[in-house]
Amino acid sequence: MNHYLKRFAKNMDYPLLITYILLCLFGLVMIYSASMVWAVERYGFEPDHFYRKQILNLTLAVPAFLIGAIIPYKHYKRKGMMISMLVVMFALLFAVHIIGYDAGGAKSWIHLGFANLQPSEVAKIIIVLYFAAVFANKYDKGMIDNINYSIGPPLAVLVLALFSIMLETDIGTSIIIFFTAISVMAASGIKFRTFAKMSGVLFAIMAAISPFLYLFHDKILTERRLGRLEAFLNPFEHAQDLGFQVVNGYIAIGSGGLTGLGLGQSIQKLGYLPEPQTDFIMAIIAEELGLLGVAIVIGGLGFIVLRAMYIALASKDPQGRMIAAGFGSMIGFQTFVNLGGLTGLIPLTGVPLPFISYGGTSVILLSFAVGILMNVSMFVRYENSK
Structure with missing residues:
Protein backbone atom coordinates (compact mmCIF):
# COMPACT_ATOMS: atom_id res chain seq x y z
CA MET A 1 0.00 0.00 0.00
CA ILE A 71 -9.25 4.40 -11.27
CA PRO A 72 -7.06 3.47 -14.29
CA TYR A 73 -8.58 5.18 -17.31
CA LYS A 74 -8.25 2.01 -19.41
CA HIS A 75 -11.15 0.51 -17.46
CA TYR A 76 -13.51 2.81 -19.37
CA LYS A 77 -12.68 0.82 -22.53
CA ARG A 78 -14.21 -2.37 -21.18
CA LYS A 79 -17.45 -3.37 -22.87
CA GLY A 80 -19.36 -3.68 -19.60
CA MET A 81 -18.23 -0.24 -18.49
CA MET A 82 -19.16 1.32 -21.85
CA ILE A 83 -22.65 -0.18 -21.74
CA SER A 84 -23.11 0.90 -18.12
CA MET A 85 -22.13 4.48 -18.94
CA LEU A 86 -24.60 4.66 -21.82
CA VAL A 87 -27.41 3.17 -19.73
CA VAL A 88 -26.82 5.73 -16.97
CA MET A 89 -26.61 8.63 -19.45
CA PHE A 90 -29.78 7.82 -21.39
CA ALA A 91 -31.71 6.91 -18.24
CA LEU A 92 -30.95 10.35 -16.79
CA LEU A 93 -31.60 12.17 -20.08
CA PHE A 94 -34.95 10.37 -20.38
CA ALA A 95 -35.90 10.92 -16.73
CA VAL A 96 -35.32 14.68 -16.86
CA HIS A 97 -38.17 15.05 -19.37
CA ILE A 98 -40.52 13.28 -16.96
CA ILE A 99 -39.53 14.32 -13.46
CA GLY A 100 -37.22 17.24 -14.20
CA TYR A 101 -38.00 20.80 -13.19
CA ASP A 102 -37.45 24.14 -14.90
CA ALA A 103 -34.59 26.39 -13.79
CA GLY A 104 -33.44 29.42 -15.74
CA GLY A 105 -35.73 28.66 -18.67
CA ALA A 106 -34.55 25.08 -19.24
CA LYS A 107 -36.00 21.83 -17.89
CA SER A 108 -32.57 20.40 -17.16
CA TRP A 109 -32.60 19.44 -13.49
CA ILE A 110 -33.69 16.43 -11.45
CA HIS A 111 -34.39 16.99 -7.76
CA LEU A 112 -32.97 14.09 -5.71
CA GLY A 113 -34.18 15.31 -2.32
CA PHE A 114 -30.73 15.98 -0.88
CA ALA A 115 -29.34 17.59 -4.06
CA ASN A 116 -30.12 18.58 -7.64
CA LEU A 117 -28.62 16.78 -10.63
CA GLN A 118 -28.18 18.09 -14.18
CA PRO A 119 -28.12 15.07 -16.56
CA SER A 120 -26.60 17.05 -19.44
CA GLU A 121 -23.48 17.62 -17.32
CA VAL A 122 -23.23 13.85 -16.82
CA ALA A 123 -23.62 13.41 -20.59
CA LYS A 124 -20.63 15.69 -21.26
CA ILE A 125 -18.33 13.40 -19.30
CA ILE A 126 -19.75 10.13 -20.62
CA ILE A 127 -19.63 11.21 -24.28
CA VAL A 128 -15.89 11.89 -23.97
CA LEU A 129 -15.19 8.57 -22.23
CA TYR A 130 -17.42 6.60 -24.61
CA PHE A 131 -16.04 8.17 -27.79
CA ALA A 132 -12.46 7.68 -26.57
CA ALA A 133 -13.18 4.03 -25.75
CA VAL A 134 -14.95 3.27 -29.05
CA PHE A 135 -12.33 4.87 -31.27
CA ALA A 136 -9.49 3.38 -29.21
CA ASN A 137 -10.96 -0.09 -29.77
CA LYS A 138 -11.27 0.62 -33.50
CA TYR A 139 -7.68 1.91 -33.53
CA ASP A 140 -6.44 -1.29 -31.86
CA LYS A 141 -8.27 -3.38 -34.49
CA GLY A 142 -6.83 -1.33 -37.36
CA MET A 143 -10.33 -0.19 -38.38
CA ILE A 144 -10.03 3.48 -37.44
CA ASP A 145 -10.03 4.69 -41.07
CA ASN A 146 -12.88 2.46 -42.20
CA ILE A 147 -15.70 4.98 -42.19
CA ASN A 148 -18.38 2.34 -42.76
CA TYR A 149 -17.18 0.45 -39.69
CA SER A 150 -16.51 3.46 -37.49
CA ILE A 151 -19.36 5.84 -38.07
CA GLY A 152 -22.50 4.07 -36.82
CA PRO A 153 -22.86 3.50 -33.05
CA PRO A 154 -20.89 6.47 -31.66
CA LEU A 155 -22.59 9.02 -33.90
CA ALA A 156 -26.01 7.51 -33.17
CA VAL A 157 -25.31 7.87 -29.44
CA LEU A 158 -24.17 11.47 -29.93
CA VAL A 159 -27.17 12.49 -32.04
CA LEU A 160 -29.68 10.91 -29.61
CA ALA A 161 -28.00 12.61 -26.64
CA LEU A 162 -27.95 15.98 -28.41
CA PHE A 163 -31.59 15.62 -29.46
CA SER A 164 -32.64 14.94 -25.87
CA ILE A 165 -30.58 17.83 -24.45
CA MET A 166 -31.89 20.27 -27.06
CA LEU A 167 -35.43 19.33 -26.06
CA GLU A 168 -34.49 20.47 -22.55
CA THR A 169 -33.67 23.76 -24.31
CA ASP A 170 -30.13 23.47 -22.96
CA ILE A 171 -28.57 24.79 -26.17
CA GLY A 172 -25.25 25.80 -24.58
CA THR A 173 -24.44 22.32 -23.32
CA SER A 174 -25.51 20.83 -26.67
CA ILE A 175 -22.97 23.03 -28.47
CA ILE A 176 -20.21 22.08 -26.02
CA ILE A 177 -20.90 18.34 -26.37
CA PHE A 178 -21.08 18.54 -30.17
CA PHE A 179 -17.69 20.23 -30.61
CA THR A 180 -16.08 18.20 -27.83
CA ALA A 181 -17.09 14.98 -29.61
CA ILE A 182 -15.55 16.28 -32.84
CA SER A 183 -12.34 17.09 -30.90
CA VAL A 184 -12.16 13.51 -29.61
CA MET A 185 -12.56 12.21 -33.16
CA ALA A 186 -9.83 14.57 -34.38
CA ALA A 187 -7.45 13.17 -31.74
CA SER A 188 -8.28 9.53 -32.52
CA GLY A 189 -5.51 9.07 -35.07
CA ILE A 190 -7.72 8.91 -38.15
CA LYS A 191 -6.59 10.42 -41.42
CA PHE A 192 -7.77 13.92 -42.24
CA ARG A 193 -9.84 12.69 -45.19
CA THR A 194 -11.66 10.19 -42.98
CA PHE A 195 -12.18 12.81 -40.27
CA ALA A 196 -13.64 15.21 -42.83
CA LYS A 197 -16.03 12.51 -44.09
CA MET A 198 -17.13 11.60 -40.55
CA SER A 199 -17.65 15.25 -39.62
CA GLY A 200 -19.60 15.75 -42.84
CA VAL A 201 -21.82 12.78 -42.05
CA LEU A 202 -22.43 14.16 -38.55
CA PHE A 203 -23.39 17.59 -39.88
CA ALA A 204 -25.63 15.91 -42.47
CA ILE A 205 -27.38 13.91 -39.75
CA MET A 206 -27.94 17.04 -37.68
CA ALA A 207 -29.33 18.79 -40.77
CA ALA A 208 -31.58 15.80 -41.51
CA ILE A 209 -33.15 15.81 -38.05
CA SER A 210 -33.71 19.58 -38.06
CA PRO A 211 -37.24 19.11 -39.51
CA PHE A 212 -38.05 16.90 -36.52
CA LEU A 213 -36.69 19.59 -34.20
CA TYR A 214 -39.04 22.02 -35.91
CA LEU A 215 -41.93 19.98 -34.57
CA PHE A 216 -40.73 21.04 -31.11
CA HIS A 217 -39.83 24.60 -32.12
CA ASP A 218 -42.23 26.06 -29.58
CA LYS A 219 -40.37 24.17 -26.86
CA ILE A 220 -36.83 24.83 -28.09
CA LEU A 221 -37.33 28.44 -29.25
CA THR A 222 -39.14 29.53 -26.11
CA GLU A 223 -40.08 33.15 -25.49
CA ARG A 224 -37.21 33.42 -23.02
CA ARG A 225 -34.71 32.04 -25.56
CA LEU A 226 -35.97 34.32 -28.33
CA GLY A 227 -35.61 37.15 -25.83
CA ARG A 228 -31.96 36.22 -25.27
CA LEU A 229 -31.41 36.29 -29.03
CA GLU A 230 -33.00 39.73 -29.26
CA ALA A 231 -30.89 40.92 -26.33
CA PHE A 232 -27.78 39.63 -28.13
CA LEU A 233 -28.64 41.58 -31.28
CA ASN A 234 -29.84 44.81 -29.60
CA PRO A 235 -28.93 44.78 -25.88
CA PHE A 236 -29.12 48.54 -25.23
CA GLU A 237 -32.50 48.87 -26.93
CA HIS A 238 -33.85 46.41 -24.33
CA ALA A 239 -31.79 47.52 -21.35
CA GLN A 240 -34.80 47.48 -19.01
CA ASP A 241 -36.12 44.04 -19.96
CA LEU A 242 -34.58 41.49 -22.35
Whole structure:
Protein backbone atom coordinates (compact mmCIF):
# COMPACT_ATOMS: atom_id res chain seq x y z
CA MET A 1 0.00 0.00 0.00
CA ASN A 2 2.80 2.40 0.92
CA HIS A 3 4.61 1.54 -2.31
CA TYR A 4 1.46 2.34 -4.33
CA LEU A 5 0.99 5.69 -2.51
CA LYS A 6 4.62 6.63 -3.12
CA ARG A 7 4.32 5.81 -6.81
CA PHE A 8 1.03 7.74 -6.95
CA ALA A 9 2.63 10.80 -5.33
CA LYS A 10 5.75 10.55 -7.50
CA ASN A 11 3.82 10.57 -10.77
CA MET A 12 1.22 13.16 -9.74
CA ASP A 13 0.91 16.08 -12.16
CA TYR A 14 1.39 18.82 -9.57
CA PRO A 15 1.05 21.85 -11.92
CA LEU A 16 -2.37 20.52 -12.98
CA LEU A 17 -3.35 19.75 -9.38
CA ILE A 18 -2.28 23.13 -8.01
CA THR A 19 -4.06 25.05 -10.80
CA TYR A 20 -7.26 23.07 -10.23
CA ILE A 21 -7.17 23.73 -6.46
CA LEU A 22 -6.43 27.44 -6.86
CA LEU A 23 -9.28 27.91 -9.35
CA CYS A 24 -11.75 26.19 -7.00
CA LEU A 25 -10.62 28.29 -4.04
CA PHE A 26 -10.69 31.49 -6.07
CA GLY A 27 -14.19 30.60 -7.23
CA LEU A 28 -15.25 30.01 -3.64
CA VAL A 29 -14.09 33.48 -2.62
CA MET A 30 -15.82 35.14 -5.58
CA ILE A 31 -19.06 33.21 -5.00
CA TYR A 32 -19.19 34.64 -1.47
CA SER A 33 -18.46 38.15 -2.71
CA ALA A 34 -20.91 37.97 -5.63
CA SER A 35 -23.82 36.33 -3.80
CA MET A 36 -23.87 37.87 -0.33
CA VAL A 37 -26.33 40.70 -1.18
CA TRP A 38 -28.41 38.65 -3.61
CA ALA A 39 -28.81 35.84 -1.05
CA VAL A 40 -30.33 38.25 1.48
CA GLU A 41 -32.42 40.49 -0.78
CA ARG A 42 -33.70 37.94 -3.27
CA TYR A 43 -34.07 34.79 -1.15
CA GLY A 44 -33.96 35.96 2.47
CA PHE A 45 -30.98 33.68 3.21
CA GLU A 46 -27.92 34.39 5.30
CA PRO A 47 -25.20 36.34 3.40
CA ASP A 48 -22.92 33.30 3.26
CA HIS A 49 -25.66 30.87 2.07
CA PHE A 50 -24.24 30.17 -1.40
CA TYR A 51 -20.70 30.20 -0.02
CA ARG A 52 -21.52 27.46 2.49
CA LYS A 53 -23.35 25.42 -0.14
CA GLN A 54 -20.37 25.67 -2.47
CA ILE A 55 -18.10 24.45 0.33
CA LEU A 56 -20.37 21.41 0.57
CA ASN A 57 -20.14 20.99 -3.20
CA LEU A 58 -16.35 21.07 -3.00
CA THR A 59 -16.33 18.45 -0.24
CA LEU A 60 -18.02 16.17 -2.79
CA ALA A 61 -15.84 17.39 -5.66
CA VAL A 62 -12.60 16.36 -3.95
CA PRO A 63 -13.60 12.66 -3.64
CA ALA A 64 -14.83 12.80 -7.26
CA PHE A 65 -11.41 14.09 -8.29
CA LEU A 66 -9.64 11.35 -6.31
CA ILE A 67 -11.88 8.62 -7.78
CA GLY A 68 -11.11 9.86 -11.28
CA ALA A 69 -7.39 10.00 -10.51
CA ILE A 70 -7.19 6.56 -8.87
CA ILE A 71 -9.25 4.40 -11.27
CA PRO A 72 -7.06 3.47 -14.29
CA TYR A 73 -8.58 5.18 -17.31
CA LYS A 74 -8.25 2.01 -19.41
CA HIS A 75 -11.15 0.51 -17.46
CA TYR A 76 -13.51 2.81 -19.37
CA LYS A 77 -12.68 0.82 -22.53
CA ARG A 78 -14.21 -2.37 -21.18
CA LYS A 79 -17.45 -3.37 -22.87
CA GLY A 80 -19.36 -3.68 -19.60
CA MET A 81 -18.23 -0.24 -18.49
CA MET A 82 -19.16 1.32 -21.85
CA ILE A 83 -22.65 -0.18 -21.74
CA SER A 84 -23.11 0.90 -18.12
CA MET A 85 -22.13 4.48 -18.94
CA LEU A 86 -24.60 4.66 -21.82
CA VAL A 87 -27.41 3.17 -19.73
CA VAL A 88 -26.82 5.73 -16.97
CA MET A 89 -26.61 8.63 -19.45
CA PHE A 90 -29.78 7.82 -21.39
CA ALA A 91 -31.71 6.91 -18.24
CA LEU A 92 -30.95 10.35 -16.79
CA LEU A 93 -31.60 12.17 -20.08
CA PHE A 94 -34.95 10.37 -20.38
CA ALA A 95 -35.90 10.92 -16.73
CA VAL A 96 -35.32 14.68 -16.86
CA HIS A 97 -38.17 15.05 -19.37
CA ILE A 98 -40.52 13.28 -16.96
CA ILE A 99 -39.53 14.32 -13.46
CA GLY A 100 -37.22 17.24 -14.20
CA TYR A 101 -38.00 20.80 -13.19
CA ASP A 102 -37.45 24.14 -14.90
CA ALA A 103 -34.59 26.39 -13.79
CA GLY A 104 -33.44 29.42 -15.74
CA GLY A 105 -35.73 28.66 -18.67
CA ALA A 106 -34.55 25.08 -19.24
CA LYS A 107 -36.00 21.83 -17.89
CA SER A 108 -32.57 20.40 -17.16
CA TRP A 109 -32.60 19.44 -13.49
CA ILE A 110 -33.69 16.43 -11.45
CA HIS A 111 -34.39 16.99 -7.76
CA LEU A 112 -32.97 14.09 -5.71
CA GLY A 113 -34.18 15.31 -2.32
CA PHE A 114 -30.73 15.98 -0.88
CA ALA A 115 -29.34 17.59 -4.06
CA ASN A 116 -30.12 18.58 -7.64
CA LEU A 117 -28.62 16.78 -10.63
CA GLN A 118 -28.18 18.09 -14.18
CA PRO A 119 -28.12 15.07 -16.56
CA SER A 120 -26.60 17.05 -19.44
CA GLU A 121 -23.48 17.62 -17.32
CA VAL A 122 -23.23 13.85 -16.82
CA ALA A 123 -23.62 13.41 -20.59
CA LYS A 124 -20.63 15.69 -21.26
CA ILE A 125 -18.33 13.40 -19.30
CA ILE A 126 -19.75 10.13 -20.62
CA ILE A 127 -19.63 11.21 -24.28
CA VAL A 128 -15.89 11.89 -23.97
CA LEU A 129 -15.19 8.57 -22.23
CA TYR A 130 -17.42 6.60 -24.61
CA PHE A 131 -16.04 8.17 -27.79
CA ALA A 132 -12.46 7.68 -26.57
CA ALA A 133 -13.18 4.03 -25.75
CA VAL A 134 -14.95 3.27 -29.05
CA PHE A 135 -12.33 4.87 -31.27
CA ALA A 136 -9.49 3.38 -29.21
CA ASN A 137 -10.96 -0.09 -29.77
CA LYS A 138 -11.27 0.62 -33.50
CA TYR A 139 -7.68 1.91 -33.53
CA ASP A 140 -6.44 -1.29 -31.86
CA LYS A 141 -8.27 -3.38 -34.49
CA GLY A 142 -6.83 -1.33 -37.36
CA MET A 143 -10.33 -0.19 -38.38
CA ILE A 144 -10.03 3.48 -37.44
CA ASP A 145 -10.03 4.69 -41.07
CA ASN A 146 -12.88 2.46 -42.20
CA ILE A 147 -15.70 4.98 -42.19
CA ASN A 148 -18.38 2.34 -42.76
CA TYR A 149 -17.18 0.45 -39.69
CA SER A 150 -16.51 3.46 -37.49
CA ILE A 151 -19.36 5.84 -38.07
CA GLY A 152 -22.50 4.07 -36.82
CA PRO A 153 -22.86 3.50 -33.05
CA PRO A 154 -20.89 6.47 -31.66
CA LEU A 155 -22.59 9.02 -33.90
CA ALA A 156 -26.01 7.51 -33.17
CA VAL A 157 -25.31 7.87 -29.44
CA LEU A 158 -24.17 11.47 -29.93
CA VAL A 159 -27.17 12.49 -32.04
CA LEU A 160 -29.68 10.91 -29.61
CA ALA A 161 -28.00 12.61 -26.64
CA LEU A 162 -27.95 15.98 -28.41
CA PHE A 163 -31.59 15.62 -29.46
CA SER A 164 -32.64 14.94 -25.87
CA ILE A 165 -30.58 17.83 -24.45
CA MET A 166 -31.89 20.27 -27.06
CA LEU A 167 -35.43 19.33 -26.06
CA GLU A 168 -34.49 20.47 -22.55
CA THR A 169 -33.67 23.76 -24.31
CA ASP A 170 -30.13 23.47 -22.96
CA ILE A 171 -28.57 24.79 -26.17
CA GLY A 172 -25.25 25.80 -24.58
CA THR A 173 -24.44 22.32 -23.32
CA SER A 174 -25.51 20.83 -26.67
CA ILE A 175 -22.97 23.03 -28.47
CA ILE A 176 -20.21 22.08 -26.02
CA ILE A 177 -20.90 18.34 -26.37
CA PHE A 178 -21.08 18.54 -30.17
CA PHE A 179 -17.69 20.23 -30.61
CA THR A 180 -16.08 18.20 -27.83
CA ALA A 181 -17.09 14.98 -29.61
CA ILE A 182 -15.55 16.28 -32.84
CA SER A 183 -12.34 17.09 -30.90
CA VAL A 184 -12.16 13.51 -29.61
CA MET A 185 -12.56 12.21 -33.16
CA ALA A 186 -9.83 14.57 -34.38
CA ALA A 187 -7.45 13.17 -31.74
CA SER A 188 -8.28 9.53 -32.52
CA GLY A 189 -5.51 9.07 -35.07
CA ILE A 190 -7.72 8.91 -38.15
CA LYS A 191 -6.59 10.42 -41.42
CA PHE A 192 -7.77 13.92 -42.24
CA ARG A 193 -9.84 12.69 -45.19
CA THR A 194 -11.66 10.19 -42.98
CA PHE A 195 -12.18 12.81 -40.27
CA ALA A 196 -13.64 15.21 -42.83
CA LYS A 197 -16.03 12.51 -44.09
CA MET A 198 -17.13 11.60 -40.55
CA SER A 199 -17.65 15.25 -39.62
CA GLY A 200 -19.60 15.75 -42.84
CA VAL A 201 -21.82 12.78 -42.05
CA LEU A 202 -22.43 14.16 -38.55
CA PHE A 203 -23.39 17.59 -39.88
CA ALA A 204 -25.63 15.91 -42.47
CA ILE A 205 -27.38 13.91 -39.75
CA MET A 206 -27.94 17.04 -37.68
CA ALA A 207 -29.33 18.79 -40.77
CA ALA A 208 -31.58 15.80 -41.51
CA ILE A 209 -33.15 15.81 -38.05
CA SER A 210 -33.71 19.58 -38.06
CA PRO A 211 -37.24 19.11 -39.51
CA PHE A 212 -38.05 16.90 -36.52
CA LEU A 213 -36.69 19.59 -34.20
CA TYR A 214 -39.04 22.02 -35.91
CA LEU A 215 -41.93 19.98 -34.57
CA PHE A 216 -40.73 21.04 -31.11
CA HIS A 217 -39.83 24.60 -32.12
CA ASP A 218 -42.23 26.06 -29.58
CA LYS A 219 -40.37 24.17 -26.86
CA ILE A 220 -36.83 24.83 -28.09
CA LEU A 221 -37.33 28.44 -29.25
CA THR A 222 -39.14 29.53 -26.11
CA GLU A 223 -40.08 33.15 -25.49
CA ARG A 224 -37.21 33.42 -23.02
CA ARG A 225 -34.71 32.04 -25.56
CA LEU A 226 -35.97 34.32 -28.33
CA GLY A 227 -35.61 37.15 -25.83
CA ARG A 228 -31.96 36.22 -25.27
CA LEU A 229 -31.41 36.29 -29.03
CA GLU A 230 -33.00 39.73 -29.26
CA ALA A 231 -30.89 40.92 -26.33
CA PHE A 232 -27.78 39.63 -28.13
CA LEU A 233 -28.64 41.58 -31.28
CA ASN A 234 -29.84 44.81 -29.60
CA PRO A 235 -28.93 44.78 -25.88
CA PHE A 236 -29.12 48.54 -25.23
CA GLU A 237 -32.50 48.87 -26.93
CA HIS A 238 -33.85 46.41 -24.33
CA ALA A 239 -31.79 47.52 -21.35
CA GLN A 240 -34.80 47.48 -19.01
CA ASP A 241 -36.12 44.04 -19.96
CA LEU A 242 -34.58 41.49 -22.35
CA GLY A 243 -31.09 43.00 -22.27
CA PHE A 244 -31.07 43.89 -18.58
CA GLN A 245 -28.55 41.21 -17.58
CA VAL A 246 -26.29 41.75 -20.58
CA VAL A 247 -26.15 45.54 -20.22
CA ASN A 248 -25.47 45.39 -16.48
CA GLY A 249 -22.76 42.85 -17.19
CA TYR A 250 -21.17 45.36 -19.57
CA ILE A 251 -21.40 48.06 -16.90
CA ALA A 252 -19.70 45.78 -14.36
CA ILE A 253 -16.88 44.95 -16.78
CA GLY A 254 -16.41 48.59 -17.77
CA SER A 255 -16.37 49.78 -14.14
CA GLY A 256 -13.49 47.53 -13.12
CA GLY A 257 -10.73 48.98 -15.26
CA LEU A 258 -7.27 47.52 -14.75
CA THR A 259 -7.28 46.80 -11.01
CA GLY A 260 -11.00 46.87 -10.12
CA LEU A 261 -13.00 48.58 -7.39
CA GLY A 262 -11.71 46.18 -4.74
CA LEU A 263 -12.82 42.79 -3.47
CA GLY A 264 -16.40 43.01 -2.18
CA GLN A 265 -16.95 46.50 -3.63
CA SER A 266 -19.07 45.62 -6.66
CA ILE A 267 -22.06 47.89 -7.35
CA GLN A 268 -23.77 45.63 -9.89
CA LYS A 269 -24.19 42.77 -7.42
CA LEU A 270 -26.47 44.96 -5.30
CA GLY A 271 -29.50 43.77 -7.25
CA TYR A 272 -28.63 45.10 -10.71
CA LEU A 273 -27.18 41.81 -11.98
CA PRO A 274 -29.50 38.79 -11.39
CA GLU A 275 -27.91 35.64 -9.93
CA PRO A 276 -24.37 37.10 -10.14
CA GLN A 277 -22.83 33.98 -8.55
CA THR A 278 -23.71 31.78 -11.56
CA ASP A 279 -22.89 32.29 -15.24
CA PHE A 280 -22.21 36.05 -14.85
CA ILE A 281 -19.66 35.72 -12.08
CA MET A 282 -16.87 36.89 -14.39
CA ALA A 283 -18.60 40.29 -14.60
CA ILE A 284 -18.25 40.64 -10.82
CA ILE A 285 -14.62 39.50 -11.00
CA ALA A 286 -13.96 42.16 -13.65
CA GLU A 287 -15.69 44.85 -11.57
CA GLU A 288 -13.99 44.02 -8.27
CA LEU A 289 -10.56 42.81 -9.41
CA GLY A 290 -10.30 44.41 -12.83
CA LEU A 291 -8.46 43.12 -15.84
CA LEU A 292 -5.87 41.52 -13.57
CA GLY A 293 -8.52 39.32 -11.91
CA VAL A 294 -9.93 38.34 -15.29
CA ALA A 295 -6.42 37.48 -16.51
CA ILE A 296 -5.88 35.22 -13.48
CA VAL A 297 -9.04 33.23 -14.20
CA ILE A 298 -8.49 32.97 -17.96
CA GLY A 299 -4.84 32.14 -17.35
CA GLY A 300 -5.73 29.33 -14.95
CA LEU A 301 -8.38 27.85 -17.23
CA GLY A 302 -6.11 28.29 -20.24
CA PHE A 303 -3.33 26.46 -18.42
CA ILE A 304 -5.60 23.46 -17.74
CA VAL A 305 -6.67 23.36 -21.41
CA LEU A 306 -3.07 23.59 -22.66
CA ARG A 307 -1.92 21.07 -20.06
CA ALA A 308 -4.57 18.66 -21.31
CA MET A 309 -3.36 19.11 -24.89
CA TYR A 310 0.23 18.56 -23.77
CA ILE A 311 -0.82 15.33 -22.03
CA ALA A 312 -2.65 14.27 -25.20
CA LEU A 313 0.44 14.85 -27.33
CA ALA A 314 2.67 13.03 -24.83
CA SER A 315 0.38 9.99 -24.55
CA LYS A 316 1.35 7.00 -26.68
CA ASP A 317 -1.97 5.31 -25.92
CA PRO A 318 -4.81 6.41 -28.26
CA GLN A 319 -7.45 6.19 -25.53
CA GLY A 320 -5.43 8.37 -23.17
CA ARG A 321 -4.76 10.83 -25.98
CA MET A 322 -8.45 11.14 -26.82
CA ILE A 323 -9.54 11.48 -23.18
CA ALA A 324 -7.03 14.26 -22.57
CA ALA A 325 -7.95 16.08 -25.77
CA GLY A 326 -11.65 15.61 -25.05
CA PHE A 327 -11.64 16.97 -21.53
CA GLY A 328 -9.28 19.80 -22.47
CA SER A 329 -11.57 20.78 -25.34
CA MET A 330 -14.64 20.48 -23.14
CA ILE A 331 -13.27 22.92 -20.57
CA GLY A 332 -12.06 25.24 -23.34
CA PHE A 333 -15.41 25.27 -25.19
CA GLN A 334 -17.35 25.77 -21.95
CA THR A 335 -15.15 28.72 -21.03
CA PHE A 336 -15.64 30.24 -24.49
CA VAL A 337 -19.44 29.81 -24.40
CA ASN A 338 -19.62 31.41 -20.93
CA LEU A 339 -17.36 34.36 -21.73
CA GLY A 340 -18.81 34.72 -25.21
CA GLY A 341 -22.29 35.21 -23.76
CA LEU A 342 -20.96 37.65 -21.16
CA THR A 343 -19.12 39.82 -23.70
CA GLY A 344 -21.76 39.67 -26.44
CA LEU A 345 -19.81 37.49 -28.89
CA ILE A 346 -22.61 34.89 -28.82
CA PRO A 347 -26.14 34.79 -27.32
CA LEU A 348 -26.48 33.95 -23.64
CA THR A 349 -26.86 30.23 -22.93
CA GLY A 350 -26.63 30.00 -19.14
CA VAL A 351 -23.45 27.90 -19.14
CA PRO A 352 -21.38 28.20 -15.90
CA LEU A 353 -17.74 29.26 -15.88
CA PRO A 354 -15.69 26.10 -15.07
CA PHE A 355 -14.60 25.81 -11.41
CA ILE A 356 -15.62 29.44 -10.70
CA SER A 357 -19.42 29.67 -10.97
CA TYR A 358 -21.70 28.43 -8.21
CA GLY A 359 -23.12 24.96 -8.82
CA GLY A 360 -22.75 21.45 -7.48
CA THR A 361 -23.20 19.24 -10.53
CA SER A 362 -20.79 21.31 -12.60
CA VAL A 363 -17.89 21.50 -10.14
CA ILE A 364 -18.26 17.85 -9.04
CA LEU A 365 -18.26 16.43 -12.58
CA LEU A 366 -15.54 18.81 -13.78
CA SER A 367 -13.45 17.65 -10.82
CA PHE A 368 -14.04 14.05 -11.84
CA ALA A 369 -12.94 14.94 -15.39
CA VAL A 370 -9.77 16.62 -14.12
CA GLY A 371 -9.15 13.54 -11.95
CA ILE A 372 -9.32 11.30 -15.04
CA LEU A 373 -7.03 13.75 -16.85
CA MET A 374 -4.64 13.43 -13.90
CA ASN A 375 -4.79 9.64 -14.23
CA VAL A 376 -3.82 9.86 -17.92
CA SER A 377 -0.98 12.24 -17.05
CA MET A 378 0.31 9.91 -14.33
CA PHE A 379 0.22 6.97 -16.73
CA VAL A 380 2.25 9.02 -19.27
CA ARG A 381 4.78 9.94 -16.58
CA TYR A 382 5.03 6.35 -15.42
CA GLU A 383 5.62 5.15 -19.00
CA ASN A 384 8.30 7.78 -19.55
CA SER A 385 10.06 6.82 -16.31
CA LYS A 386 10.34 3.26 -17.64
